[in-house]
Amino acid sequence: MMQNSQRLTVLLTVCGALPFYLAQLPVLDEATRLYAFLSYGAVIASFMAGTLWGLVQARERPPLSAIAISNGFALAAWASLLMPAGRLALAVQAISFIGLLATDRSLLSRALEKSWYFALRLRVTLLVLAAYGLALLTFA
Template structure:
C-alpha cells in the first residue's frame, strides 16, 4: 500500500474514537474521560510530528518557534486533563488542535509539506473540531 494512502487511511480512522466516545452506550463520565484522554493523546502526537519537520527547515527562527509551539501545545493539552471544568478542558484541547493546524498551514505555504498532506490536515481538523462541538453539547 502506498504511504500516502496508508497515511490518509490511518488519519481518518483516527477520528473514529472521538465519535465513538460520544455514543451514549457508556456512562457519561466514562465517555467524557475517553474523549478527553484520546484528544490529549492525539494532540500530543500531532505536536510531536512538528519535531520531525523542524529537522528539514533551514530557518533557525522558524525551528525555534515550532519547537516552542509544539512543547507549549503538548503542555497545555496535558493541563487540560487536570482542569475540573469540562468546558474549559474541551476548549483548551480544541484550541491546541487549531494552533497546530495554523503552524502546519505556515509549513504548507513554505512548501515544507506536500499539498495533499495540507488538504488532509484541514479535513481531519474539521472532523475533529466537529467532534469537539458535539462534545460541548453532549458531554460538557
C-alpha cells in the same frame, strides 16, 4: 496515482478521527465517555505536536518559535487532563488542534498548504473540531 504510503496515511488519519465520535456513543456513563474523549484528544494533540517537532528539527536551521510552540501544544494537552473534565478542558484541546493546524501552515512552509497532506490535515481537523462541538453540546 496515490502511493501505498499515501493511501495508508489517509486511511490512518481518517480512522484516527473515529474515536472522537465513538467516545460520545451512550454505551458507558457520561463521565467515562468524557474521560475517554479528553484522554484520546490529549494523546492525538501530543502526537501532532510531536509531528511538528520532528518536521521542524529536520530543517537545517529550525525556527526556535516552532520548537517552543510544539512543546506548548503538548503541555496544553497534558494540562487539559489536569483540569476538571468539562467545557474548559474541551475548549483547550479544540484550540490546540486549531493552533497545530495553523502552525503547520504558517511556520513550516507555504508549500505544505498546497500539498495533499495539508488538504488531508485540514479536512480531518475540521472533522475533529466538529466532534468537539458535539462534545460541548453532549457533555456540558
